[in-house]
Amino acid sequence: MKPKFITISEAIVEKIKAGELQPGDQIPSENELIRDHQVSNTTARKSLLDLESKGWVKRIKGRGTYVLNRTPDHHLVRTLGSIYATRRGFHESLLAEGFLPKNLVLEKTILPDGISSEIGGKHFIIDGPVLKIHQLRYADEEIIKDELKYVSLRLCPNINRLPTEISYFKTYETTYHLKIEEVKQTLSVEIVQPDARENNFELKKATPMFILDSAVVCTQSKVVELERSYYRGDKYKFAIIANPDYQDHGHKATQA
Incomplete structure (x- = not known):
């Protein structure tokens, strides 16, 4: 026995x-x-x-x-529609999976005017001022994500003083006490050539990229965050939760 x-x-x-x-x-x-x-x-x-x-x-x-991540070639699995995964954040997720995370900030600036994005046929707008963060995300010294994020400084004043590896989603909830009503996400695929403007990955050959566009919306339909990120297609797999646990709390998450 x-x-x-x-x-x-x-x-x-x-x-x-x-x-x-x-x-x-x-x-x-x-x-x-x-x-x-x-x-x-x-x-x-x-x-x-x-x-x-x-x-x-x-x-x-x-x-x-x-x-720990035991997938072939250490593919990273990301789940759309999982508020738990979104709340945990990129840096903490890599640590939990056994990778060594690192960030390289390409740009961190405050835009006085607003920003807008079309996601899934719907326009999302953040009124200025807006914090713009463009950073490369590493796992074990390899660039795996090119992340461009915009955050409302009206809803989150002084968030620009915080380090960029934090979980912003968790910070919206705990520090700024925002009630997140919706997370809209769409996923597309594009082949990025070595000489393309989008190639911040130091790639030497054409490589498929997952492109994730997302908007985080809180009470009264106020948009707190917009994001457009490139994920290496040879390093990532995406899954989708059809019935996200977020709905158990009266909220909703929408994904492509």
Whole structure:
């Protein structure tokens, strides 16, 4: 008969293999395992250590235990419609998956006038002043995302003083107490040539890119953020949640 801690760890592995737990997702804590499986803290701790020793998860001190990225060629999986993933942010997601994140800020400036974007056939407008952030996102010294973000300084005064690796979505909710009503996202694909203006990835050959356009809308249809980002198509996979957990809280997330 298998020890109880092995039975628990194997059940978690099966959820990872089935896709119920994605890279970067947090697995149950020691206390949750004790409660859900009626086991001692020693057994729960052994289960987590077993998962970590076999390379399925990684413990981050003070945060929890997260599923590591074991996909072929370390493809990063991003889920549209997941407010949990959006709230966690890019930097924290990479850490949770076992990558070393780094940012290179190409531009960080304040635009006195507003900005607009058409996403999914609808126009979204941010009145000025607007914070513009253009940065390259790295995972293990490789550029994987070219991110252009616009943030309302009317709704989020002085957010320009914060570091760019923060989760802006989480900051909107916790620091500025904004109630997010909708996240509109569309995903398209484009082949980027080495000599193209959009090639900030130091690519030497034509490479497919995922282009994600998004708008974050809060109460009274006020747009707090617009984003247009390029993701390397040879490094990313995208999934879609058809019934996002965000809807459980009376909000809605729309995705392409």
